[in-house]
Amino acid sequence: MGWKTYDQAITDATVRIGTGSVAQELVSKEEKKIATLRKVLNVMCVHVKIDGYNIVVPVVNQLQSLAHLAREAITRLDDSGVETSMEYDQCYFKKFHRDEFYIMKPSDIIKDVLNDGDMIEIVARKTKRKEHLKARSDIDSPESSSSSGSTAVIHSDDLTINIDGNSLDMDSLILLGKGEVKLTLTLETIDKLKATRATVEDIVERGIVRYGINTGFGLLSKVLIEKEKLVELQYNVIRSHCAGVGETLSLEAIRRMFALRINVLAKAYSGCSPDMVEHMVAMFNSSCLPLIPAQGTVGASGDLAPLAHLAQGIIGEGEMWSPKTGWGSAVEVLAANNLAPYELKAKDGISLINGTQFICAVGSEALDRAKNCLRTSVVITCIILDILEGHVDALDERVHKIRPHSGQNRVAATMRALCHNAKYPSEIYEECEKHDVQDPYTIRCMPQVAGITLDTINFVEGIFQTEFNSATDNPLVLGVDSSESGVKADIISAGNFHGEYPAKALDYLTIGVHELGNMSERRLERLCNPSCSNLPAFLVESPGVNSGFMIPHCTSAALVSENKTLCFPSSADTQTTSAGKEDHVSMGGWSARKALKVVENLENVLAIELLAACQALEFKRPHRTTEPLEQVYALVRSKVPSFVKDRAFTADIQNVQRMIAENQVWEVVAKYLDSDPLFG
Numbered sequence: 001m002g003w004k005t006y007d008q009a010i011t012d013a014t015v016r017i018g019t020g021s022v023a024q025e026l027v028s029k030e031e032k033k034i035a036t037l038r039k040v041l042n043v044m045c046v047h048v049k050i051d052g053y054n055i056v057v058p059v060v061n062q063l064q065s066l067a068h069l070a071r072e073a074i075t076r077l078d079d080s081g082v083e084t085s086m087e088y089d090q091c092y093f094k095k096f097h098r099d100e101f102y103i104m105k106p107s108d109i110i111k112d113v114l115n116d117g118d119m120i121e122i123v124a125r126k127t128k129r130k131e132h133l134k135a136r137s138d139i140d141s142p143e144s145s146s147s148s149g150s151t152a153v154i155h156s157d158d159l160t161i162n163i164d165g166n167s168l169d170m171d172s173l174i175l176l177g178k179g180e181v182k183l184t185l186t187l188e189t190i191d192k193l194k195a196t197r198a199t200v201e202d203i204v205e206r207g208i209v210r211y212g213i214n215t216g217f218g219l220l221s222k223v224l225i226e227k228e229k230l231v232e233l234q235y236n237v238i239r240s241h242c243a244g245v246g247e248t249l250s251l252e253a254i255r256r257m258f259a260l261r262i263n264v265l266a267k268a269y270s271g272c273s274p275d276m277v278e279h280m281v282a283m284f285n286s287s288c289l290p291l292i293p294a295q296g297t298v299g300a301s302g303d304l305a306p307l308a309h310l311a312q313g314i315i316g317e318g319e320m321w322s323p324k325t326g327w328g329s330a331v332e333v334l335a336a337n338n339l340a341p342y343e344l345k346a347k348d349g350i351s352l353i354n355g356t357q358f359i360c361a362v363g364s365e366a367l368d369r370a371k372n373c374l375r376t377s378v379v380i381t382c383i384i385l386d387i388l389e390g391h392v393d394a395l396d397e398r399v400h401k402i403r404p405h406s407g408q409n410r411v412a413a414t415m416r417a418l419c420h421n422a423k424y425p426s427e428i429y430e431e432c433e434k435h436d437v438q439d440p441y442t443i444r445c446m447p448q449v450a451g452i453t454l455d456t457i458n459f460v461e462g463i464f465q466t467e468f469n470s471a472t473d474n475p476l477v478l479g480v481d482s483s484e485s486g487v488k489a490d491i492i493s494a495g496n497f498h499g500e501y502p503a504k505a506l507d508y509l510t511i512g513v514h515e516l517g518n519m520s521e522r523r524l525e526r527l528c529n530p531s532c533s534n535l536p537a538f539l540v541e542s543p544g545v546n547s548g549f550m551i552p553h554c555t556s557a558a559l560v561s562e563n564k565t566l567c568f569p570s571s572a573d574t575q576t577t578s579a580g581k582e583d584h585v586s587m588g589g590w591s592a593r594k595a596l597k598v599v600e601n602l603e604n605v606l607a608i609e610l611l612a613a614c615q616a617l618e619f620k621r622p623h624r625t626t627e628p629l630e631q632v633y634a635l636v637r638s639k640v641p642s643f644v645k646d647r648a649f650t651a652d653i654q655n656v657q658r659m660i661a662e663n664q665v666w667e668v669v670a671k672y673l674d675s676d677p678l679f680g
Contacts, residue, residue, distance in 0.1 A: 045058050045117065046120060059114075066114075095118060160182045163259075177256040177365070183259065184281065195480045213230070217350070231344060273348055280314060282339060288337050316330050350474075360467055360502055380609050380613055383617065383632065387428070389429075389433070427624045474497045498585075500571065510569075520605050521556045555604070559605050567598070573587050610636060628673075
């Protein structure tokens with residue numbers, strides 16, 4: 001039975017249409033009949049969200065793909081008189097469960113990933129990163145990949161990355177986290193893995209004492225392990241290190257962490273079994289993702305606890321998620337995906353747990369979203385400059401050339417392109433009377449303040465780019481390649497696992513992006529304060545009976561204050577562990593988690609400011625701001641209606657926060673710019 005047959009059986013559908021707090025619910029008079037038919041025909045219903053609209057879609061044929069479900073949902077939305085530009089084959093799907101959401105692809109089969117009553121969102125697929133990767137695939141080829149290369153090889157047919165341990169970049173990692181790109185190992189990488197593995201097997205065979213292969217760990221490194229217990233040693237190091245607590249990492253973070261660990265092993269300095277790395281690639285490509293708690297790492301000797309939980313899934317223990325199964329025992333999830341637990345050999349276990357991949361997996365999300373916050377903050381400032389009758393003189397190129405910091409000049413150039421200029425004039429700017437010869441610092445000094453944030457983001461990304469492609473294992477297998485100074489192959493215990501580099505970088509990032517929140521909250525206060533803005537108090541008609549943006553400003557102030565406390569650098573702290581053997585640690589795990597929290601808070605702070613800026617623009621009508629900034633206003637109003645009188649703000653803040661997180665605000669203005677003056 002197909003869609004059409006079912007539609008003939010029930011002439012009305014239950015559809016909920018709404019945007020923000022303005023909603024209509026069209027409920028079928030045949031509601032009882034629908035419920036009866038669901039039981040009789042074994043039909044399940046899925047709640048589908050598209051462009052802010054919610055639709056209930058009945059599913060009769062559960063063997064169809066999610067692409068069919070999307071097409072039906074889009075058709076129903078069109079039939080309801082709502083236009084959408086969404087294409088059912090150019091999207092991906094978010095399934096919501098408790099506080100988490102899971103990414104699904106159009107090719108996923110409905111019965112494998114959905115249950116009756118599930119709620120999903122259809123999201124337009126972002127193409128910019130994929131276009132970047134495809135462009136690279138036009139100039140790269142598998143033959144050009146080498147251990148000294150600087151770019152990963154991308155196959156443009158299905159966007160599969162040849163991972164080699166040397167060329168993973170931020171754009172690729174973010175796509176890997178979303179499950180939109182698969183991994184493959186080059187033949188050259190496999191050959192290198194075999195060569196270093198041969199060194200380990202030779203050491204095992206000859207009984208040479210080397211840390212991590214035939215000794216204990218940490219303080220127990222003095223304990224020699226008998227040959228017959230070497231495999232047991234590897235299982236034990238994984239099980240004993242699974243001591244994480246707290247909330248589970250998001251699926252995207254787990255994917256990033258998984259990909260980063262595979263990339264480290266692909267450098268072929270760990271001495272692990274090549275077939276283990278191939279097994280990990282197969283797990284990753286099937287999205288078999290072990291449960292990883294967020295707390296428990298001190299960031300040296302690497303992210304031991306989180307990586308042990310990743311390794312636990314590889315050996316078929318603990319909990320695991322996949323699109324086919326949802327959460328379940330690792331052994332069952334692997335079996336459902338035609339995989340089996342991997343059987344460890346000498347050194348395999350310790351090769352999985354040393355390194356900074358937790359810090360980088362969480363920190364990379366904070367870094368990526370921080371870029372969007374910076375872009376959005378600059379755009380909002382341009383709108384508010386117009387609203388508060390500010391001056392563009394302070395943006396003069398001559399001013400910034402004589403203080404030639406890169407970030408400052410890039411921010412100033414962006415603001416000049418978006419604020420009142422010959423190409424995009426602002427009626428508000430032209431019509432207003434300038435009563436003050438100087439603007440407040442939160443507007444006038446935006447290039448100087450946001451400029452150092454921009455430079456900080458670029459600095460941190462450089463650190464991360466190096467860290468992604470570094471050998472952070474311990475011990476390391478060196479000298480296998482004769483080009484390495486002719487040194488005989490051997491195993492060395494060193495300290496590349498120490499997380500101080502990414503930990504410090506993330507503490508810098510936290511401080512840098514927080515300053516955008518400080519500026520935002522002060523600009524918001526000026527908008528809401530009639531003595532500063534010459535606008536109605538709290539940006540609402542009939543203030544008094546309406547409170548307007550009074551409490552959203554309080555929310556902004558609370559979040560900014562919270563961020564101030566989170567700016568204390570966790571890498572300034574250290575605790576001695578492992579009975580004094582590990583007497584200095586980075587605390588990079590907390591650096592990463594709090595950096596992400598600061599960015600999340602900042603997104604909400606900016607969302608409130610953008611809502612207020614759009615509301616304030618309406619008090620300037622009929623005059624209009626510049627065309628690029630008017631498009632930002634239109635974007636916000638496509639999801640959030642004007643605040644004519646008091647209503648709940650939370651859903652509206654969340655809608656705009658998602659716009660910021662998904663970089664929609666910048667994408668609207670980017671089409672008016674010749675290039676990306678900030679990160680181009």
